[in-house]
Amino acid sequence: MLARVLAGRLIRQGRLRQLQLLVMVADCGCIARAAKEACMSQSAATQALAQLELLLGIKLFERHARGIRPTEGGRGFISHVREVMARLQESAEFLAASRQGNTMVLRIGSIPAASYALTAPVLSTFHQAHPEVRIELHEDRGVRLIPLLGAGCLDVVFCRMPPLLPKALQFESILDDDAMIVASSTHPLRKRASIPIQALQGANWVLPPAGVHLRDVFDSIVLNALPDAKLLPLAAVSLPVLETFLQLPGSVALIPRSISAGVLAGGRVCRLQVELPARLAPLGAVHVTEQVPDLVQRLLAIARRETSACGLAMQEGPHGCRVSE
CATH class of the missing domain: 3.40.190.10 (Periplasmic binding protein-like II)
Incomplete structure (x- = not known):
């Protein structure tokens, strides 16, 4: 209930400018320097942070000998705000690409192990076949990427076979x-x-x-x-x-x-x-069970075709694998 109230306050009364300033202050450790970066006066920046603290009902920063630093609650909140600002930047990039006539986007999540053996070579081939598609790659652990897929923020995730998946998602073993x-x-x-x-x-x-x-x-x-x-x-x-x-x-x-x-x-x-x-556990792709997007189907077709040689190479010796002929 409290979370819903706070979210409502942020939507109705919060400002993106405040969130941007919040991250800047955390990075600079100094309101004056952050205000300069944000092209604001120090008094305006101080007031903006005070309004945000009042809105949330928590203290976001505390003073120390060399400036200010986030409180424990502030650190957690700022980490989420960083994600919000990153998503906003991605949205702006999407709009910019759309204005240039490039409206097709493929949003991919990948764990590091999959990136080396699967994602990078497959994406290279995919790009050659579909240069008009803009590719967004997010690298992280599977436990963080799969919820983003379920929420519609990603189109496919290359990872190891998860122990459990929601019914709306399925895993396809590839390598x-x-x-x-x-x-x-x-x-x-x-x-x-x-x-x-x-x-x-x-x-x-x-x-x-x-x-x-x-x-x-x-x-x-x-x-x-x-x-x-x-x-x-x-x-x-x-x-x-x-x-x-x-x-x-x-x-x-x-x-x-x-x-x-x-x-x-x-x-x-x-x-x-x-x-x-x-x-x-094998490496593969997690995607929606029904109505798999056309771009994802094309990507998986390339992955299936081009990793067959890779699987043989991995069995032959320790020197890695070829992903394409």
Whole structure:
């Protein structure tokens, strides 16, 4: 009930200018600097923030020695406001494209693992076939992207097979995947074949981020076999960061085979021949069950056709996969 009241107040009495200023103040940590960026006087900016706080009934900022910073409630509210402003910018870009005669838009969500092995190469082929379509790509975790799809903010999401989906959505498996262990190309075990996972006792592990499927596999497979495993104070999916940390002595990481081409390409990282008794959930696409948009159908047709060769390549070796002939 309170949420509905606050939303009503924002709609009736709130101003986009106030929301823009709110984000600027949070970024600058200073009302004077934010006011200058917004082309406002400091007194007008202070008054605008005070009106917003009065409207919401909460204190958004608190003073400290070097300026102001968001309160706990302010931080949460500002994170949502950032999303609103981002959506507003996307709407403006859509209108600008429409005025230029480009009215077809395909809004795609993708998790990082899907982006490397599936989304990027498929989108490249799609663009060549449909250069008139404007593509908007949003990268995030599946748990955040799928609700956006359900709300109509996205047309399709490339991700791993979710454990549960609403009846209005369905998952189409496109690419099988599994996990592999990588290390520096100078690692002492790099030339050994059929390495038991126990041989990595004492290794320093770069963790997969919490909340992703690979982390569940790490916890159930690696930690079960190596309960005293040493964990580096880093959880990352960024390939440059991962490659850098793997150069530390004794460092190893569990990664999806689907991104292995990007990890191994530079020659500083190699695959360790450790057999793992688990596969990852397949990569694929989540879309609406009924009345699938025509652009999504065209995109999925390309994905089905061009990832068949990729699946074979992934089974043949650790050097990634070809997505097209």
